[in-house]
Amino acid sequence: MKKKKIISFVILILVVFTLAWLLQKLLMPKYMTKIVEGALISEYYEEKNKDHDVIFIGDCEVYENFSPITLWEKYGITSYIRGSAQQLIWHSYYILEDTLKYEKPDVVVFSVLSMMYDKPQKEAYNRMSIDGLPLSLTKIKMAKASMLPEEDLITYIFPLLRFHSRWNELSEEDFKYWFKKEQIAHNGYLMRVDVKPAGSFPKPRKLADYRFGDICYDYLDKIVKLCKDNGIKLVLLKAPSLYPHWYEEWDAQIVDYAQKNDLLYINMLDHLDEIGLDYSTDTYDAGLHLNLSGAEKSSAFLGKILQKEFNLADKRQDKYLQAIWQEKTDAYYKMKEDQYKELEEYGYLLKFNLKKAQEDNRQ
Amino acid sequence: METLLEILEGLHPEIDFETHDSLIDDKILDSFDIVTIIAEVNDQYGVAIPAHEITPENFNSASALYELIQRLMDED
């Protein structure tokens, strides 16, 4: 009799855990049609061939302004962008630490704009950067480092405890992507083809203190050390976006930091004409982020430097990689066409203009 | 014993106090009745039933109550 009781008890525990897992997957936001940036981080783990020459880490400055497909097509460099919305520097550090569990890239490119934020901004951004990671010690450390006061660490270990209240917001999307998610980015690049020419920008405001926060410098040191320990070349990068304003005082600090740590620092804002960016056609939100044509130009520029500085081999002849990247390139161009078609039909991209789409009830 | 029965009947004429032996448990006597009984007993027998003697054993039946009064009488 005792044995039977234990077995039935074990079955109960199993049932509870599977049910909890199923409900968690159902209730967690899917980020497939709304706020797609949320799905970027988890997409990396679906990648079959986790072996890239270059890994990008950072916020929208990387996942909107560079296209790994162009890097491959022009220079045979394999790359992946591990970006997420409002990715703060400690997010970047832990995401890099997590990525190194799967692969050892030759070069890591880090977008330095996130140095301007020295405290977590919004709970939603924390969730989008952290929930995508599989449960691991890195994820727990990352959550601890980024949590706002009202957040609990356990809700990152069991996200069901955070998203349980979505039960009355479940939509068709939640059921459709319950188990299988669609790919929304190309090796981390979020494509947008629409255009919105840049106008003027408000004059930059005077800051009380231009020095970056100490916590930012701590984590920058940690990233430098992590790369050194793994024999990876770290590149500091300022993407060519015109807003938020990149103060000279900030630039000076990064230049100084790069010299002290013998790192390559590229401020693409100083090479706009060399890149050939035209902010009336190459941006989709008046200069904040580049669109597809802008991203391809900036990738071409960056690829040349990376290849020269770190003599990255041109792997376009590699049969194995060719097959993999052919598939990625086809998907890339297919999405490009679809987006152009959508642009002609509606005049804007549905996925990125939810409110307008709902108003014209096309969603 | 008669005076005691008179007091009890005054409160609940419908109850036959001679035989009934669970006045408290059946919630026939509530806290008001108990207080009035104590006041009456103090008046008639000149004996003050202390608060900690207010227990179901002492108040469940008229006989038990009478025993209590006797005990308190020869104590002081």
Next chain:
Amino acid sequence: MKIKIFAILMSVSILLAGCGSNSGNVNPSPAEPAETTPVGQETKPAAEEKSKYYFDYNGTAIYMNADAKPVLDALGEPMEFFESPSCAIQGMDRTYSYNGFDLYTREDENDENEYIVSVVFMSDVVETKEGITIGSKLEDVISKYGDNYTKEGERYTYTDTNTNLSFVFENSEVVEVSYNLIEN
């Protein structure tokens, strides 16, 4: 024996009274916790009392956190306009540039009403109603606004209810004046 215990109790109660009053977080409402307080009583902010720091641009009083629509209509067509959606979430930050100052507004992602978050002077064409503008000296500022400011680097900030008025100096001359909404 009795006196000993009595003495101990008395001394303890004196100690108690001492630690009682200086102990940690203050009970928000001085009055009682109640048997059945309906809990989480965030009292609705009393009618938004106006902060004494507001920008007056020829007759239009611009308060922080105020509804943007009437102010924008009053100020008329801005010289320049700039809009920046926050990274992924649907909120919207906007900047309207007028003659000599920029007006910053924000639109919440859920309730869609646009409110004013800050006003920044860039030239001496405009000044605060107390008469301070670009180029004013540190002494003028202190004489007009007093000295209970908080200093952070080169920025001197005066705070009142939901607004702070801050001046940035370069070699003790004002180079920027701004009214900012304090976000809690």
Next chain:
Amino acid sequence: MLFTSYGFILFLCIVIGLYYTIPKRFQWKLLLVASFVFYYFSGWSNLIYISVTIVSTYLIGVKLGNLDKQQKSYIKEHKESLTLEEKKAYKEKIKVRRWRWLLLCLLFNLGILAVIKYTNFAIANINHIFTLFKMNELSFVNIILPMGISFYTFQTMGYIIDVYRGKYEPERNIGKLALFVSFFPQLIQGPISRFDDLSQSLYREHDFDPKNFAFGFQRVLWGYFKKLVIADRIVAAVLEITKNPEVYDGIFVLVGMVYYAIQLYADFTGGIDITIGIAQMLGIKVTENFNRPFFSKSITEYWRRWHITMGTWFRDYIFYPLSVCKPMLNISKSSRKRFGEEIGKRIPVYLSTITVWFTTGLWHGASWNFIVWGLLNGFVILVSQEFEPLYAKFHERFNVADTFGFRLFQVMRTFLLMSSLRILDCYRDVGVSFRMFGSMFTKLNINELFNGSLLKLGLDMSDYIVIIIGVIVMISVSLSQRSGSVREKIAGKPVIIRYAVFVLLFFSIIIFGAYGIGFDSNQFIYNQF
């Protein structure tokens, strides 16, 4: 540390895990340590208050015990040589000394409670008077109220009075007494246990009994269900209504009353279920604090089924001693002479009832609305006491007493009466409460209910569905409790059904619980006490 915080759940798992692994003789010591750790999290200065109460009660308890022993041995020794008078005089001397020690303990501990809880209330009132005379006002004192002080102070005072009365021997081991006072599940909101009840199971060695453990765990889950799924979800609407009396009057006051009754019931009984459930998981028996109160048919019956331990505490330690003490008996004697039998009989009862209900109100909170709430309760009880004969005549004419309809009427009447008394808790201001109660009749228009304004109270349709289902579940559980414990019935069912019920209950808490970022998980109403 709140029952609804993750920290508490972790703390609980650790304590229970240790409890059943360490050698049995250390079990109660573990609980003592756990209780102090638990209390530490509510603020270290609170530890001092509770320790002072424990030490003072222990010392004086032992003192009373010694005096009692001294008296018995002295009498036994000089059995022959002492005359009756000498014996009586000696007993009297000892009695007076024990009385003085009791008084010292009561004044000291109740003094602490009074100083901490009521100083600001007293200052507020003094200020009112000062303003009359245009004198400058006293400033408020910022004393944070230690968690659960009202409960553990009353519990210790009950212990010391019982020891004084010789009901049982004082506890000689200070650790055990400390555990009785600070047993963590009941520290925050009671129940107010009696030492002779709780000590029977508190100090015994318990080995793991699966059935008891499972029943305790189910009761904890049931407590969390009521608290998180129902109470914390409906509180938003209660707040919306009570915070804007000028906007929500008329029918909304009734809506607010009913919502508040649901919230209070679910919150308080839920918390007590968690307390009793945890104790049961540890093999410890804690007295029940509720007995399906909303089915009571009269106010007196209601107060015998709602917050039972408070009711019995006030009855045993205030109502009875007050009504049988010498001065009261003299008053009743003299009033009987002067006003005759009828009134004379009533005076002591009236006086003690009013005093008891005044103190009950005051105990609930240091503000006038609670005192008025208490007095109103007392008043209604006395009035229904007076109407007894009227009811009796009524029942003779139409013997409708045990028809279902009449009993339903009585239950509804009691529910509505108690809910309207509770308005004083919601509006926290006597004037506003009465005005709102009045507006229920003057500005009553029913169709306000159906124009969708119910959905603007912070609850949308899905919230209402969850609450309605929750209330139905609560009612059906209460109904089935009439014929024996629900958990026994479930335990009788085949395994599949038992597990299904458990899984359903568990996941309804996780999914429909009103906790986390979306809702600021509320403290238990009672434990701000």
